[in-house]
Amino acid sequence: MNLALALQLLIQGILLGGIYGLTAVGLSLIFGVMGVINFAHGQMMVMGMYISYWILVLLGLDPYLSLPLAAGAIFILGYVIQSTVVNRILDFPEAMQVLPLVAMGLILENLALLFWGPDHRSPSTALSLAAIPLGSATVDVSRLIAFALAIAFTVALFLFLKKSAIGTRIRAAADNRLGAQLVGIKVDRINNIAFGLGAATTGAAGALLLPLMPVSPHLGHDFTTTAFVVVILGGMGNLLGALVGGLILGVTESLATLVLPATLKQMISFGLLVVIMLIRPQGLFGGRR
Amino acid sequence: MRRLYLLLGLLLLVLLLLPLVLDKYALGIFVMIFFYAYLGQSWNVLTGYTGHISLGHALYVGIGAYVSTFLAQKFGLSPWLGMLAGGLLATAVGLGLGFLGFRFGLRGVYFVILTISCAEIARLAVSHIDAVGSFSGIFLDFNPGFYNFQFRGNVPYYYISLGFMVLGSLAVHLLARSRTGRLMVAIREDEQAALALGVNSFKYSMTAIGISAFMTSLAGTFYANYVYYLSPNSMFGMGLSIDLILRPIIGGLGTVLGPIIGSFVLTPLSEVSRAYFAKGGLEGMHLVLYGVLAILVVLFMRQGILVYIKRALKPLLKLED
């Protein structure tokens, strides 16, 4: 075995894991509060990527600077989706909850196709080629930034939920919808905000990914699947768990390529997922069951 | 009730006579209507009747398609027999998945994720098996003949798929009225309460997934010999899994007529909108509309279209509730 390669893969796994974590945090929050799986998650992230792409192309603003705008726009998108669709389906049987969100993903994906065409767009950003040599290995600067911000955002979101007034209400609504209603919390509005927040982290993730990969309308789907895996690993509704789950998945997948064809690395993640569900269904770090 | 059966019989008669007047393209649309209605019906057994949500049913379609095609190419076995072999393997896989899910108490979202994971694992595994073409998939030879399950025109496919739909629905209808079917419904409604009444929920959940997997896989053989190309992504992918649940959900979950009505609404709609927006510049529009419609149906007809049709026909058919 090649040690230098293993080291490089480990570094990349960790950095990729941070990004996985960030894409999953929003999904985890939305599940934790509403108990629904946002099947449109990846597509929302792609919308975030497009927004920062167009800001970059039209206004010349780097994705790191336009990140708040992307997050804000996707917050609104999430808020609207929750208030128009998701709030109405919360009491439906689970099988019925799946369809509207799958359909929402389909709509977002094809709206992107309609508006911006099928091209893979990959603009050069200030840092898209920056890398720091580290002995025989290299550390990708855009990934490092994405990783650091992923941790920062997750911690910030975690603290927001713990400390702020709205955060407390969100947790109350997550804990017991009826109870929250009884003590006068406008649960529908709180849900809107929670979905918006989950969406916003996803939009931010999109902005952070723009320097790393070309955006195209069909990119979203696989991110949704990966985010599932991460969320289950970390425990549904557990935000810090999602981050750690992302790291585990990133490192596992990356190191698996040492011995397996890369096309099989997803099999590792799904295998891991099944095993975790069977032996520890609450996720590695506990979550809503 | 008798009038309902009379009406259904009449409709069936019309469907039997349709090939006399329809062109090949229209027949092709009907083939897809029947195909998806049958798939929806098969999925309905596990999810609509027993309440375990599967989002990985492509797994069984893929097994049915690959097994019968592999046996036909390798040993010249007729797909009619290969279909049964595929069915058996699919049943075994379904039971294995069911064992993991039901024994370890994975319910709701967790069961959903289990089904997705298993389908994805199968997709990736098949992508690496050279004997079945790995990523490239399998290209079927075209040798028309009943033995080969291959035909020149669309008429035989029409009748075969119609047969699938009618027999599949009949089977589910009989199942739903049987002891087993009723116990499945009890599990769907409230598994704990069913347990308290002596219902062995594990056994009946396993029965449901076994029947569902078997039925689903038969459609795979049909697909293989209708489209002539199998690839891991199209046969085991999440896209197919989602496609096949849309119709029963829109038509009415846990009802025999739901998947059929859903398919009669949704399949032509997707064809017509695709055809309409085929001209350049509006690529993707039909899928947007498709998505909007799906959301509207779920929001405003939460029990599916069937309920509304029943309500409208009630005076005519003297239906009970």
Added chain:
Amino acid sequence: MNILSVQDLGKNFGGLTAVKDLSFKLKQGEILALIGPNGAGKTTVFACLSGFLRAEQGQVILEGQSLWGLSPHQICALGLARTFQIVRPFLNISVLDNVMVGAFLRQKSVAKAREAALKVLDFMGLARQAHKEAGGLPLPQRKRLELAKALATGPRVLLLDEVMAGLNPTEVDELIALIRDINRQGVSILLIEHVMRGVMALAQRVLVINYGQLIAQGTPAEVVGNQEVIAAYLGRGLKHA
């Protein structure tokens, strides 16, 4: 003769003791009531007996057979049926179909199960509702349906969890008569009840538990006068006052 005997039953949730060293016997043909303040562990006892929870220790014997490690459906098949405190009808199917689910335990054919279920419905006074969707029933009828479902499984022992809660006095009286009838047909009954009128009218013996432990037993009249029982109820009341 004892039809059900419970020996040293114990159950913990995390560090919390829910039931401790509980022993009692249910005699053949008896109606026995289990009472105690809220949170005393009554429902936990039911869950342990019916297999929904695994007790950590103790022995439950039904007609000479140990129920240890059996799952709820097996226990039900052996002749011990239960109802739920919060009733759990199968909402989207008809009342008859609801009861048939129970009847299928003893009847393998649909026709016979339907016959048996109709008989039970008739007995419970729900015959006219047979073809209605269970979700449409008002609470009193849902309570009866809950009982009918359990009854349809042909139990030797019936565990009734607060079947009278939320009913008005007339409805309680009707239900008392029904339960007596059931009992007369040879079904032994263990009931949890807060409606004291029901307990006084039905139970031959009463068990009182608090914090998962048996604190008193005897005839209804004896128990009502028991100091410890009064303290258990009142003491709790005072603390919260």
Added chain:
Amino acid sequence: MAKDKSAGEGLSRRAFLKTCGAAGLGAMAISFGVPTLLKAQPKPIKIGSIQPATGPLAVIGQGQRRGNQMAVDFINAKGGIKSLGGAKLELVLGDSETKSEVGRSEADRLIKDGAVVLVGAFESGTGMAVATLAEQRGLPFLVDVATLDDITQKGYKYTFRIFPTSTAFAQRGTDFIKEIMAAKKLSPKRAVVTYVGDAFGKTQGGFFIKHFKAANTGIEIVEEISYPLGIPDLSGEVAKIKAAKPDLLFPICRPGDSMILTRELYKQRVELMGIISPGSPGWYEPSVVRDLDKLALYVMDNVPWVNPSSPVYQEANKLFEEKYKAYLDTNTGWAYTGVLVIADALERAASIDPDKIVAAFKATNFKDHPMVGDAVQFAPNGDNKNATTAMVQVLPEADPLKRVKVVLPKKFAQAEFTFPAPQLWDRG
């Protein structure tokens, strides 16, 4: 740039909503031909085009449609099919959504709408499904682009292909690589092949590796790396490439992943003599050349490219640039050629009878096409005997639309090739 202009094509919002309603009511009965003012008597001849206009390959599929449509416009401007009284051609469009069964159903719809010939399908799975359907319906199908050998190996009578097969790609690619090394007196020792994990990547990659190994080039393929299409992160794959210390990289990509691959090679400082694709998209498209800019330079790709000295090409390319701000490349070029070949066959068949068209296809000897290679002639199995590839290279030029140049074979070359290429990070 957001959306090409054809998007607005005569559909006002109100008309659109109205027709939507009509579509709902009229269900299948409606046919959606574009109304045209017909001066000439003969009815237009319909050609059914099935391309992946939505789904993951949409970027190519929509280009294919444009190629098909431009050739139709070209023929019509020249007076249509003269042997049929100047009948105009009409392209009826089908969208396979990159799904085989949809492609099949769409083909059936186009046949219903009156198509007498089918053209398509870019993606080999759909190509296969449509080829079988064409055989079932007895209607000619011309594969404009799709490489999978199997399509023409089933003994189908109605399927013809003008595009080279994976085998042809592999042979030509190997030969070109030998020629380049010989010309520059270089003897690289190690090479890595990467390919995408789908039907195209697997066949194209597999065939190339087999041929290359058998060809005695003195270059050893030290690593074969396949990667999934899903989440485009190739950092691990590139780390493996770097660890294999190759002199050459032979990538087979889909559009999109090529950009990540190149940037990642830059970031991880992988030293290479050059990147030579054995034949795949992802290197010559205008969007790639524009977005990767300097990093795209010096990449070579073995593709059945346009012939820069052909007047047909020059005329077509001019129109294409005006209309779509893009140049005719291998895919759009063959899509264009496909319709020309069909028109030629119709002209000689002087009939829309399928079997007469098939007979005309068999006798095809079509020289006036815009691509490299000799006249299009079909072998008995339906493959174009003279289908061949050229080596193109992206070379420095101020206008990104002019950077892709043919460098081999010499006969068609527009420029000298540059090899070895400067390292990605040494380009100022």
